[in-house]
Amino acid sequence: MKAIVNISLKAGVLDSQGKAVHHALDALNFDGVTDVRVGKQIVLQLDETDATKAKESVIQMCEALLANTVIEDYEIELIS
Amino acid sequence: MKAIVNISLKAGVLDSQGKAVHHALDALNFDGVTDVRVGKQIVLQLDETDATKAKESVIQMCEALLANTVIEDYEIELIS
Numbered sequence: 001m002k003a004i005v006n007i008s009l010k011a012g013v014l015d016s017q018g019k020a021v022h023h024a025l026d027a028l029n030f031d032g033v034t035d036v037r038v039g040k041q042i043v044l045q046l047d048e049t050d051a052t053k054a055k056e057s058v059i060q061m062c063e064a065l066l067a068n069t070v071i072e073d074y075e076i077e078l079i080s
Numbered sequence: 081m082k083a084i085v086n087i088s089l090k091a092g093v094l095d096s097q098g099k100a101v102h103h104a105l106d107a108l109n110f111d112g113v114t115d116v117r118v119g120k121q122i123v124l125q126l127d128e129t130d131a132t133k134a135k136e137s138v139i140q141m142c143e144a145l146l147a148n149t150v151i152e153d154y155e156i157e158l159i160s
Contacts, residue, residue, distance in 0.1 A: 035125035
């Protein structure tokens, strides 16, 4: 089973990387971009075949290591 | 319109960040993880309302700035 974890900065947290990308897009004359946020996507290949157990396990991984829950949100998508 | 760009290293390209995360998960006794790949997720807020034009524009942004197409693949998802 594959788990895709999307980690993004919480709304209100300054995203300096996003601001830099936005500035660079402006400099390259890409108009019409009003906001850019940069996050991480972590793709995990798991032995677990049970979706409920896999999700529980990935939530624990997020809380313990993958995401900094003070400033980041995470979303988990499972693909069997 | 919102565009979500998922950028991942091509298969076969060494993902040192993924290896480090995998190692850390092992050290924290998360068993059953066979592979970890770490990529980027860039969320763009666009003025454009036409999906075809928005996608074209985002492809150009990926080719010019967002992705290093020598070693990275990108996927674009549009949300209106």
